[in-house]
Amino acid sequence: MIHDFVYDIPVRVYFGKDQLHNLGPELRRFGTKVLMTYGGGSIKKIGLYDKVVSEIRKAGLELYELSGIEPNPKVSSVREGAKICKEKGIDVLLAVGGGSTIDATKWIAASACVDHDAWDFFDPAIMAPVEKALPILDILTLSATGSEMDTAGVISNPDTKDKYGRLDPHILPKVSFLDPTNTFTVSPYQTACGSADILSHIIEVYFNMDSDMYMLDCFMEGLMKTVIKYTPIAIKEPDNYEARANLMWTSSWAINGFINAGKALPWSCHPMEHELSAIYDITHGLGLAILTPRWLKYCLDEKNVGRYVQFGVNVFGLSAEGSPMEIASKAIECLSSVLFDTFGLKRTLPEVGIGEENFPVMARKAVGGDVLRGFKHLRQEDVENIFRMCME
Amino acid sequence: MIHDFVYDIPVRVYFGKDQLHNLGPELRRFGTKVLMTYGGGSIKKIGLYDKVVSEIRKAGLELYELSGIEPNPKVSSVREGAKICKEKGIDVLLAVGGGSTIDATKWIAASACVDHDAWDFFDPAIMAPVEKALPILDILTLSATGSEMDTAGVISNPDTKDKYGRLDPHILPKVSFLDPTNTFTVSPYQTACGSADILSHIIEVYFNMDSDMYMLDCFMEGLMKTVIKYTPIAIKEPDNYEARANLMWTSSWAINGFINAGKALPWSCHPMEHELSAIYDITHGLGLAILTPRWLKYCLDEKNVGRYVQFGVNVFGLSAEGSPMEIASKAIECLSSVLFDTFGLKRTLPEVGIGEENFPVMARKAVGGDVLRGFKHLRQEDVENIFRMCME
Numbered sequence: 001m002i003h004d005f006v007y008d009i010p011v012r013v014y015f016g017k018d019q020l021h022n023l024g025p026e027l028r029r030f031g032t033k034v035l036m037t038y039g040g041g042s043i044k045k046i047g048l049y050d051k052v053v054s055e056i057r058k059a060g061l062e063l064y065e066l067s068g069i070e071p072n073p074k075v076s077s078v079r080e081g082a083k084i085c086k087e088k089g090i091d092v093l094l095a096v097g098g099g100s101t102i103d104a105t106k107w108i109a110a111s112a113c114v115d116h117d118a119w120d121f122f123d124p125a126i127m128a129p130v131e132k133a134l135p136i137l138d139i140l141t142l143s144a145t146g147s148e149m150d151t152a153g154v155i156s157n158p159d160t161k162d163k164y165g166r167l168d169p170h171i172l173p174k175v176s177f178l179d180p181t182n183t184f185t186v187s188p189y190q191t192a193c194g195s196a197d198i199l200s201h202i203i204e205v206y207f208n209m210d211s212d213m214y215m216l217d218c219f220m221e222g223l224m225k226t227v228i229k230y231t232p233i234a235i236k237e238p239d240n241y242e243a244r245a246n247l248m249w250t251s252s253w254a255i256n257g258f259i260n261a262g263k264a265l266p267w268s269c270h271p272m273e274h275e276l277s278a279i280y281d282i283t284h285g286l287g288l289a290i291l292t293p294r295w296l297k298y299c300l301d302e303k304n305v306g307r308y309v310q311f312g313v314n315v316f317g318l319s320a321e322g323s324p325m326e327i328a329s330k331a332i333e334c335l336s337s338v339l340f341d342t343f344g345l346k347r348t349l350p351e352v353g354i355g356e357e358n359f360p361v362m363a364r365k366a367v368g369g370d371v372l373r374g375f376k377h378l379r380q381e382d383v384e385n386i387f388r389m390c391m392e
Numbered sequence: 393m394i395h396d397f398v399y400d401i402p403v404r405v406y407f408g409k410d411q412l413h414n415l416g417p418e419l420r421r422f423g424t425k426v427l428m429t430y431g432g433g434s435i436k437k438i439g440l441y442d443k444v445v446s447e448i449r450k451a452g453l454e455l456y457e458l459s460g461i462e463p464n465p466k467v468s469s470v471r472e473g474a475k476i477c478k479e480k481g482i483d484v485l486l487a488v489g490g491g492s493t494i495d496a497t498k499w500i501a502a503s504a505c506v507d508h509d510a511w512d513f514f515d516p517a518i519m520a521p522v523e524k525a526l527p528i529l530d531i532l533t534l535s536a537t538g539s540e541m542d543t544a545g546v547i548s549n550p551d552t553k554d555k556y557g558r559l560d561p562h563i564l565p566k567v568s569f570l571d572p573t574n575t576f577t578v579s580p581y582q583t584a585c586g587s588a589d590i591l592s593h594i595i596e597v598y599f600n601m602d603s604d605m606y607m608l609d610c611f612m613e614g615l616m617k618t619v620i621k622y623t624p625i626a627i628k629e630p631d632n633y634e635a636r637a638n639l640m641w642t643s644s645w646a647i648n649g650f651i652n653a654g655k656a657l658p659w660s661c662h663p664m665e666h667e668l669s670a671i672y673d674i675t676h677g678l679g680l681a682i683l684t685p686r687w688l689k690y691c692l693d694e695k696n697v698g699r700y701v702q703f704g705v706n707v708f709g710l711s712a713e714g715s716p717m718e719i720a721s722k723a724i725e726c727l728s729s730v731l732f733d734t735f736g737l738k739r740t741l742p743e744v745g746i747g748e749e750n751f752p753v754m755a756r757k758a759v760g761g762d763v764l765r766g767f768k769h770l771r772q773e774d775v776e777n778i779f780r781m782c783m784e
Contacts, residue, residue: 002637004408009401015653016396212634214621215642218614226607242604245394249653250607261407261641 002212002262008169009256011149015178015249017241020051023137024059026175030135031091035064035084037105038096039071043141046185052096052139064088066108069097072156072163072277072284073104078118081108085134095138095173098194099145102138106153106171109133122155122164124368133170139177142186143247144194144285146201146255148176156278162365163278165270178252180244188235192343193285195231195247199224199339200288201254204267207296207375209307211263220259221314226250228315232342268374269295272383275362280354289339290349294389296332299376300325308332349390359387394604397653400561403541407570407641409633412443415486415531416451418567422527423483427456427476429497430488431463435533438577444488444531456480458500461489464669464676465496467549470510473500477526487530487565490586491537494530498545498563501525514547514556516760525562531569534578535639536586536677538593538647540568548670554757555670557662570644572636580627584735585677587623587639591616591731592680593646596659599688599767601699603655612651613706618642620707624734660766661687664775667754672746681731682741686781688724691768692717700724741782751779 014022027034034056043049056063066081084090085108095105110133111118120128140148147153151172154165186194206220226246233243253259272295273287300308305324312318312331320327340347349355363383372378378386406414419426426448435441448455458476461469476482477500487497502525503510512520532540539545543564546557578586598612618638625635645651664687665679692700697716704710704723712719732739741747755775764770770778 002408002634004406004410006411007403007405007407010404012402013399014396015399016394018396019398213638213641214634215614215618215638215645218617219611222607222610222614225610229606242394242606245654246605246607249605253607262637 001210003210005261007258007261009149009172009258011173011256012175013149013178013252014175017179017181019177019179020055023052023055023139023177024061026137027056027061027092027094028059030174032060033062033064033089033091034094035066035081035088035090035092035108036094036096037066037069037081037101037108039067039069039098039101042185043096046182048096048139048141048182052094064090069101069104071100072281073100073154075119075122075155075157077104078107078111078155081105082111082118085112090134093134093136095136096141098140098142099147102136102140102147102173103145103153103155105136105138106133106147107155109136110168110171118155119157121166122157122162130168130170136171136173137175137177138173139179139182140248141182142190142194143183143244143251144197146198146251148173148178149252149256151257152255154274161278163274165274176252178248180241180248181239183244183248184239186238188238188344190283191231191234191238192345193283193289194251195227195285195343196289196339196345197285198227198247198251198254200269200285200292202259203292203296204269204374205259205263206311207299207307208263208266209304209375213262216259216261217310223250223254223259224315228338228342235344266372266374268372268376268378271366271368271372272386275366276354279358279362280352282352282354286345286352289343289345290347290352290390291386293332293336293339294386296335298382298386298389300328300332304376348392349387356388356391359384363387393602394654395602399650399653401541401564401648401650403565403648404567405541405570405644406567409571409573411569411571412447415444415447415529415569416453418529419448419453419484419486420451422566424452425454425456425481425483426486427458427473427480427482427484427500428486428488429458429461429473429493429500431459431461431490431493434577435488438574440488440531440533440574444486456482461493461496463492464548464555464673465492467511467514467547469496470499470503470547473497474503474510477504482526485526485528487528488533490532490534491539494528494532494539494565495537495545495547497528497530498525498539499547501528502560502563510547511549513558514549514554522560522562528563528565529567529569530565531571531574532640533574534582534586535575535636535643536589538590538643540565540570541644541648543649544647546666553670555666557666568644570640572633572640573631575636575640576631578630580630580736582675583623583626583630584737585675585681586643587619587677587735588681588684588731588737589677590619590639590643590646592661592677592684594651595684595688596661596766597651597655598703599691599699600655600658601696601767605654608651608653609702615642615646615651616707620730620734627736658764658766660764660768660770663758663760663764664778667758668746671750671754672744674744674746678737678744681735681737682739682744682782683778685724685728685731686778688727690774690778690781692720692724696768740784741779748780748783751776755779
């Protein structure tokens with residue numbers, strides 16, 4: 001069956017290498033005081049910082065800055081940004097960076113409009129409503145999270161060891177600048193992690209069998225083929241424009257909501273991974289890469305095997321002849337080979353320094369005291385089993 | 393290479409069978425005086441008219457009506473609608489119907505905001521600018537033109553025998569209601585014509601080889617496979633929700649601009665077909681079905697054959713082994729077989745009552761005194777040759 005859905009993605013995207021002259025006029029639509037947010041020095045190293053500042057000055061805007069937003073962004077950065085917004089009367093936010101910078105900026109935008117603490121948006125006991133947010137623009141420098149075109153932002157709290165994602169239409173960016181050349185300096189490792197993240201976004205939806213929207217199945221298969229085709233090229237030739245452009249546009253469409261249409265939402269691997277990176281601060285895409293093939297293997301049964309066969313045949317070009325269970329196993333092997341051999345990511349949790357000591361508490365938090373209702377419902381013990389499968 | 397592009401499709405879509413309760417609140421965002429536009433009596437026959445009127449009354453809105461909008465909508469309907477808007481001070485337009493009704497409504501929305509005649513927007517000697525338009529909402533009843541999610545509207549002028557399409561962001565609908573059950577009563581013939589129209593929208597872009605955005609090639613192949621898979625089902629089982637839903641969502645995405653990203657725009661078959669339907673008033677999709685395979689055959693050469701091979705292999709499942717020219721010819725045969733055997737559409741111009749008497753003047757108008765710059769540049773004599781290929 002196909003559920004009713006609402007499609008509504010009013011983000012304007014400037015895609016390409018010669019679009020930055022649109023930045024000043026776009027910012028100006030929303031006011032004159034701009035808070036620019038970014039991470040470490042990488043945007044300075046690639047010359048992007050200077051270009052952005054020059055466009056902002058040319059437009060006669062007043063510029064403030066918040067740097068040092070970290071990977072797996074912390075609530076402390078959100079608090080700091082909100083404070084600047086309130087003190088300076090900021091009109092519009094400009095995130096320059098990857099998903100972490102954009103996610104933090106989204107929650108700065110919401111926190112700037114309320115009196116309470118930023119973590120109140122995430123604390124399960126409070127879940128403060130989002131009633132407005134400052135307008136957000138962004139310049140993307142990493143193809144991975146899709147934050148540039150979606151309503152979600154993930155924030156970590158090191159004090160409570162929590163990492164929560166929350167969706168709200170108010171924090172959707174107004175305008176995103178997607179210039180593939182801004183990803184030319186992304187390292188092979190970060191490129192691989194980003195692509196694993198993109199693949200996971202698609203797989204989480206693709207394996208939710210709750211829809212008969214064949215046109216979206218085809219699209220998802222095309223997106224996965226795109227990631228598989230271009231990631232090794234981007235790793236080998238970091239300045240291959242075609243590869244970077246295809247990965248960049250795919251990262252946005254993997255998670256902007258289009259492929260979800262008509263499907264129930266709950267995901268499985270992301271909540272499990274959030275527990276890994278909340279405690280061990282590993283790269284999100286790496287955690288997903290390790291978890292996804294194990295999760296698929298754990299969930300496979302006679303009832304859902306057809307979906308795995310479709311995955312194997314349409315994404316990896318496997319022959320449809322033979323036993324469905326065998327084709328399904330082959331499909332999972334193909335995925336593992338892509339992630340661990342082609343992309344070169346680490347295969348097990350011990351290889352990234354994670355032992356089993358926290359599995360029970362992580363599994364309990366991942367299921368949120370209930371079950372993970374996704375492609376297959378997972379209880380706490382199921383999640384623990386999947387974590388254990390990642391040990392070797 | 394991949395050209396820079398801007399992606400910007402801020403249409404909100406309510407997709408599904410239980411969404412009409414959102415109509416009143418959505419209309420209310422734009423004002424209180426609503427002009428509802430529609431064609432013949434079909435929306436009354438399927439009970440949609442009563443449901444819409446009831447929602448409008450429930451919301452306390454003031455309702456005006458313009459009925460009788462014809463297929464290949466005429467400038468006279470646009471003039472009539474604009475007159476009502478001005479006289480009654482209409483705030484918002486609601487088109488209920490297929491592409492013809494929505495196209496006419498788009499230009500009513502623009503004409504309501506100017507003092508000059510509606511045809512001044514199309515007369516090549518005038519091309520009056522579009523500076524604003526009344527907001528447009530629509531309820532779609534036919535999967536074909538994609539007008540519900542794009543910036544284009546095509547209007548005919550029987551006095552001058554002209555038919556022109558024009559694009560402008562001001563006439564993009566604000567909200568579209570896509571309920572597949574509203575297409576359950578579409579006849580097998582109209583279903584086939586609609587699907588031929590959708591296929592043509594995709595093929596016009598797919599065969600423009602001016603881009604390396606592989607992720608969009610995959611998407612287009614998926615859209616074509618969707619049309620080919622579900623059209624015969626919708627013809628045989630008109631109330632098959634899965635088939636109607638897939639065709640409906642595909643019709644929107646075939647032409648809303650997403651697949652064009654990074655590609656130069658000029659099309660070939662549409663300008664040629666507009667000459668057919670301007671003079672003979674045949675159904676747009678039928679004209680496209682007759683033209684498209686001939687156009688593909690005419691354009692095929694050693695340089696572009698790779699694209700035809702990709703089309704044959706990825707859309708029709710042909711084997712990639714063998715001579716590229718042979719695979720290409722087979723791919724065109726597959727397309728013909730889909731259009732004329734599976735969809736059951738007429739194969740030649742004489743079968744739809746069109747002779748060759750007007751070919752020279754139609755060809756001259758199609759190329760607009762220049763050449764058709766598309767996948768392959770076509771001069772007037774090329775267009776005449778393609779018309780002649782449609783004689784048998």
